[in-house]
Amino acid sequence: MSNRAPVFHAETLTKRFGTLRAVDDVTMAIDRGEIYGLVGPSGSGKTTLIRMLCGLAVPTVGAAELLGSSMPSERRVVEHRFxxxxxxxxxxxxxxxxxxxxxxxxxxxxxxxxxxxxxxxxxxxxxxxxxxxxxxxxxxxxxxxxxxxxxxxxxxPEALLLDEPTIGLDPALRREFWDHFHELNDNGRTILLSTHYLNEAEWCDRVGLMQLGRLIAEGTPDALKAMASARSGQERPDMEEVFLILTREGVAGGVS
Structure with a gap:
């Protein structure tokens, strides 16, 4: 695999449980060396998306790749690398x-x-x-x-998928965990993590906002703030305000 290829890639990824669309038509790519945060409330589809990206859940529709290998069919090829x-x-x-x-x-x-x-x-x-x-x-x-x-x-491993790794931790321990994440990233690890702590989005290179199974917006924290500010007229929104503004607007798309 080329070093320029995405470490994590989802193409129109959908997972249904009966009539429920836990993940709904998600397309995303996470590059080598990034810390990418999936941010959203419980039930927004973060866990199901992560499980499909590492081959533990089978998509209903769409394709998932990890380190250039199709998930879940080629999971064993790369399981020692993530x-x-x-x-x-x-x-x-x-x-x-x-x-x-x-x-x-x-x-x-x-x-x-x-x-x-x-x-x-x-x-x-x-x-x-x-x-x-x-x-x-x-x-x-x-x-x-x-x-x-x-x-x-x-x-x-060279890639990490961390599902709500700081859930239930006190603020000091959460900060300690993030120090570990940044040290791992500095040493070349690509990290995909989920969180419902909106302030943690500030510590990611890029952020994907999820609501009701959909990826409604993604970009750097600063780019998402600029998008929310432009749509609401509010100056310097924090990440909680960004999420509320963009979910209310029902935005779908990416910003740089």
Whole structure:
């Protein structure tokens, strides 16, 4: 794959559950080296879109690609190159912190020596070194989120899909997580994440606003603010105001 090709690509992507369109005709492309934020309330389609982009859900209509491979049919070709952190924590409560990382490392086919090395580094990074032998069900909510992120990073993926990674965290821990995201991005990772915290859109390179399964607008935070300002006459809207203005207007399209 060319380095100039999108890391994530959706073309008229639609997912129906009966009569419900969870994702409705979404087309988007996320370039290498970007932090792209999907922003919208619960039920807006963010999770379903992410699951289709990483091959865990089959589109009703349209096509999804990750790292140049069609999802879900070619998922195994690239599964070692991306990391996925689901909104519902995919960690095992009856295993210890270190055992969870060992388990995920074995799934990815890593050498045991490399798993041990990466576990040590990630526990240090996530401030979990003193919890290595602790059962996961004894961890706090924030510690479980840290472990979930560590599991997604274990195999050193080049692309990350993070579904509501900061949900339920206090503001200080949310800021800490974003420091990790920016450090990962500085080291070459492409990140697609979802959030319903509108202020987090400010920390993304580009943002896609979702409502009722549709991508109603996308662009840089500054470009979306300019669009909202032009449509409402309001000067310097914050991201919460941007979302309210653009969803009220029912905008569909992208800005640079």
């Amino acid at each position: 990391g996925y952190m689901p909104q519902e924590r995919a960690i095992y409560r009856d295993l210890s912190v270190a055992e969870n990382l060992l388990f995920f490392g074995q799934i990815y086919g890593m050498l045991r020596s490399r798993i041990i090395e990466r576990t040590r580094d990630l526990l240090d990074l996530m401030k979990l070194s003193d919890r290595a032998k602790q059962r996961t069900d004894k961890l706090s909510g924030g510690e479980k989120q840290r472990l979930s992120l560590a599991c997604a990073l274990l195999h050193e």
